[in-house]
Amino acid sequence: MSFRRKIVAGNWKMNNSLSEALNLIDGILSNLDTRTTAEIIVCPAYTFIGPIINHLKDFNRIKLGAQNCSEHVSGAYTGEVSAQMLKSIECDYVIIGHSERRIYFNETNTQLKEKIKRALENGLAPIFCVGEKMEERKNRTHFNLVRDQIKNVLSSFKAKELEKLIIAYEPVWAIGTGVTATSAEAQEMHVFIRQIISELFDQEFARELPILYGGSCNPQNAKELFSCDDVDGGLIGGASLKANDFCSIIQSF
Ligand code: PGA
Numbered sequence: 001m002s003f004r005r006k007i008v009a010g011n012w013k014m015n016n017s018l019s020e021a022l023n024l025i026d027g028i029l030s031n032l033d034t035r036t037t038a039e040i041i042v043c044p045a046y047t048f049i050g051p052i053i054n055h056l057k058d059f060n061r062i063k064l065g066a067q068n069c070s071e072h073v074s075g076a077y078t079g080e081v082s083a084q085m086l087k088s089i090e091c092d093y094v095i096i097g098h099s100e101r102r103i104y105f106n107e108t109n110t111q112l113k114e115k116i117k118r119a120l121e122n123g124l125a126p127i128f129c130v131g132e133k134m135e136e137r138k139n140r141t142h143f144n145l146v147r148d149q150i151k152n153v154l155s156s157f158k159a160k161e162l163e164k165l166i167i168a169y170e171p172v173w174a175i176g177t178g179v180t181a182t183s184a185e186a187q188e189m190h191v192f193i194r195q196i197i198s199e200l201f202d203q204e205f206a207r208e209l210p211i212l213y214g215g216s217c218n219p220q221n222a223k224e225l226f227s228c229d230d231v232d233g234g235l236i237g238g239a240s241l242k243a244n245d246f247c248s249i250i251q252s253f
Pocket residue numbers: 011170174175176177178214215216217235236237238239
């Protein structure tokens with residue numbers, strides 16, 4: 001287990017009604033072992049962020065994140081939500097570059113760079129997702145691909161600007177498939193990512209950077225994944241929709 005911050009973030013994707021979302025939060029609250037030291041984040045749809053923050057009142061062990069934000073500051077972008085809007089409702093994190101956004105909404109590295117800029121300008125912590133498709137792993141181009149995803153998006157920033165950055169390694173073939181990367185595969189890629197970050201910035205920054213694993217992480221495999229030296233927690237999809245499962249993942253450190 002690493003000495004870095006431990007983080008478990010739930011990516012609820014496009015699921016739940018408002019009452020289901022609030023029930024899920026209540027379920028997490030009642031199952032949570034309050035002695036846990038992990039940073040806990042839930043990322044519901046935009047519409048539920050404000051109501052959940054109100055519902056949690058002064059209980060600040062659960063932080064809120066969005067699943068996306070606009071690359072623009074403000075203006076005539078119908079349907080978009082800005083980083084500034086998120087900050088104004090006390091949302092603290094934002095997932096950027098999830099593979100579903102890259103694949104279904106054609107988000108490019110140039111856009112992702114702008115989204116990270118907007119997030120940082122507004123004091124939001126970006127959870128920047130990278131990861132290869134199965135074909136790339138089979139071709140053995142997965143390391144180059146992840147290197148490019150990181151370099152093309154992060155290289156124009158200074159380490160100081162990226163203090164809030166969190167990276168999530170999410171192999172696309174593991175997302176929602178029930179197939180998880182082995183702990184050896186996750187550890188290998190996390191070490192590689194830390195190496196790239198160290199080359200782009202410096203060793204100290206790379207050493208402190210939280211790198212989460214995502215892709216079919218569940219209560220059965222979380223302990224083994226989180227026991228890897230360079231895995232600092234998880235970005236959880238399906239299993240974050242069940243309070244018991246999410247809490248047992250949080251308690252897997
Ligand atoms: P999964 O999703 O846990 O359902 O595989 C992870 C994610 O998409 O962040």
